Amino acid sequence: MTTSQQVKQDEMQVVKDYVNEVYETVKKRNPNESEFHQAVKEIFDSLVPVFAKHPKYMDNGILERISEPERIITFRVPWVDDQGKVRVNRGFRVQFNSSIGPYKGGIRFHPSVNASIIKFLGFEQIFKNSLTGQPIGGGKGGSDFDPKGKSDGEIMRFTQSFMTELCKYIGPDIDVPAGDIGVGAREIGFMFGQYKRIRGGYEAGVLTGKGLEYGGSLTRTEATGYGTVYFVEEMLKDKGLSFEGSTVVISGSGNVAIYAIEKATQLGAKVVACSDSNGYIYDKDGINLETVKKLKEVERKRIQEYVKEHPQAEYYEGCSGIWSIPCDIALPCATQNEIDDVSAQILVTNGVKAVGEGANMPSTLEAIDVFLNNHILFGPAKAANAGGVAVSALEMAQNSMRLSWTFEEVDAKLHEIMTNIYRNSVKAAEEYGHPGNLVVGANIAGFIKVADAMMAQGII
Ligand code: GLU
Numbered sequence: 001m002t003t004s005q006q007v008k009q010d011e012m013q014v015v016k017d018y019v020n021e022v023y024e025t026v027k028k029r030n031p032n033e034s035e036f037h038q039a040v041k042e043i044f045d046s047l048v049p050v051f052a053k054h055p056k057y058m059d060n061g062i063l064e065r066i067s068e069p070e071r072i073i074t075f076r077v078p079w080v081d082d083q084g085k086v087r088v089n090r091g092f093r094v095q096f097n098s099s100i101g102p103y104k105g106g107i108r109f110h111p112s113v114n115a116s117i118i119k120f121l122g123f124e125q126i127f128k129n130s131l132t133g134q135p136i137g138g139g140k141g142g143s144d145f146d147p148k149g150k151s152d153g154e155i156m157r158f159t160q161s162f163m164t165e166l167c168k169y170i171g172p173d174i175d176v177p178a179g180d181i182g183v184g185a186r187e188i189g190f191m192f193g194q195y196k197r198i199r200g201g202y203e204a205g206v207l208t209g210k211g212l213e214y215g216g217s218l219t220r221t222e223a224t225g226y227g228t229v230y231f232v233e234e235m236l237k238d239k240g241l242s243f244e245g246s247t248v249v250i251s252g253s254g255n256v257a258i259y260a261i262e263k264a265t266q267l268g269a270k271v272v273a274c275s276d277s278n279g280y281i282y283d284k285d286g287i288n289l290e291t292v293k294k295l296k297e298v299e300r301k302r303i304q305e306y307v308k309e310h311p312q313a314e315y316y317e318g319c320s321g322i323w324s325i326p327c328d329i330a331l332p333c334a335t336q337n338e339i340d341d342v343s344a345q346i347l348v349t350n351g352v353k354a355v356g357e358g359a360n361m362p363s364t365l366e367a368i369d370v371f372l373n374n375h376i377l378f379g380p381a382k383a384a385n386a387g388g389v390a391v392s393a394l395e396m397a398q399n400s401m402r403l404s405w406t407f408e409e410v411d412a413k414l415h416e417i418m419t420n421i422y423r424n425s426v427k428a429a430e431e432y433g434h435p436g437n438l439v440v441g442a443n444i445a446g447f448i449k450v451a452d453a454m455m456a457q458g459i460i
Pocket residue numbers: 104105106107176177178179180181208360385386388389390392
């Protein structure tokens with residue numbers, strides 16, 4: 001080794017030690033928050049080459065500041081169920097980073113919600129939102145409320161109670177929530193109504209994912225799923241591949257999965273499986289999307305019911321088995337950590353060519369290593385699922401202008417945004433010495449814009 005190589009290696013070690021030290025502080029300050037630690041670790045590891053090239057980010061404590069939320073709000077959400085019993089849930093809003101725009105991110109209603117889940121989601125949102133190229137900061141919220149099996153009346157009372165507290169902290173130029181798991185058009189409608197009633201004004205831009213009648217944007221419903229497929233299409237194109245004629249497995253059957261199935265099918269793929277939190281269906285003839293939409297969007301039933309209408313299809317209990325179905329393309333669109341290293345290895349052994357993350361953090365760190373080490377095309381969540389929040393920002397723009405664009409206009413903008421995210425991630429990966437690694441590329445591209453904005457605004 002030459003002297004200059006040795007010096008470079010020593011410098012790199014200094015950076016690695018620094019990043020590790022900040023990571024240990026984050027762990028100590030946020031004990032028992034494994035999902036948050038996981039999201040932080042993934043970003044931090046990617047940023048080592050950035051700090052080596054630009055020590056100014058270390059000098060300005062960007063890492064220390066970016067991993068500490070600007071504000072965390074935790075609150076009681078009391079409500080009365082249909083039996084007249086008083087119930088209490090916990091509400092959260094994490095306002096993580098506002099250096100490039102108002103806090104922006106969804107609300108999740110799911111029994112697994114806790115500070116760790118909301119913080120991991122909020123942290124990821126900072127970089128995802130930056131990648132879209134739009135002026136939106138990072139935030140996330142939610143509650144451990146379980147919407148499963150609740151009546152419309154219970155959902156409305158809970159949601160109104162949730163907004164009665166949340167409304168004190170949000171606004172079109174402050175913090176703009178939207179949907180996530182368990183929060184769709186119905187819940188956004190109830191939240192919007194309650195916000196308007198308390199605040200006494202019509203602030204259309206306070207929430208996104210609204211109904212079309214009251215300020216929503218065309219294509220918002222489809223955006224996350226379509227965007228994921230557009231992103232994967234770009235990855236495939238670069239390798240001379242496409243969705244046409246390929247077999248696809250998509251986990252989940254919520255908003256992201258449904259519209260990923262729709263777009264993949266439109267592009268000529270056969271989607272053979274989807275799932276919910278109880279189990280998955282395998283339909284070798286290709287999933288009938290109308291049935292899934294009816295079951296999930298209209299009747300709010302379990303995916304198991306699919307086989308009643310399509311007896312050639314098979315239903316299996318449990319979620320991880322879906323990854324043992326041989327496929328060319330896998331799109332995890334259900335929830336965090338749904339693919340571990342074992343499932344990743346099975347996908348690889350069965351010949352998967354591309355994986356695109358529609359859900360937030362669906363692959364464990366070990367699973368990501370399996371994909372990258374085997375040179376599988378891998379589209380990380382922050383990049384691949386940014387279409388949802390990107391169209392939310394387009395909804396905010398339309399609300400500000402008091403006009404609405406057509407489906408085709410919004411879809412074309414979404415397509416362009418996803419292509420740009422892909423190109424910027426590829427470019428950053430190359431520039432920082434990790435060609436083809438979109439995890440590193442997306443993390444770096446998302447980070448630099450936020451870091452530069454933080455530097456410009458002083459130590460705050
Ligand atoms: N919950 C979605 C996400 O994970 C959308 C957020 C939004 O539209 O604000 O990005």
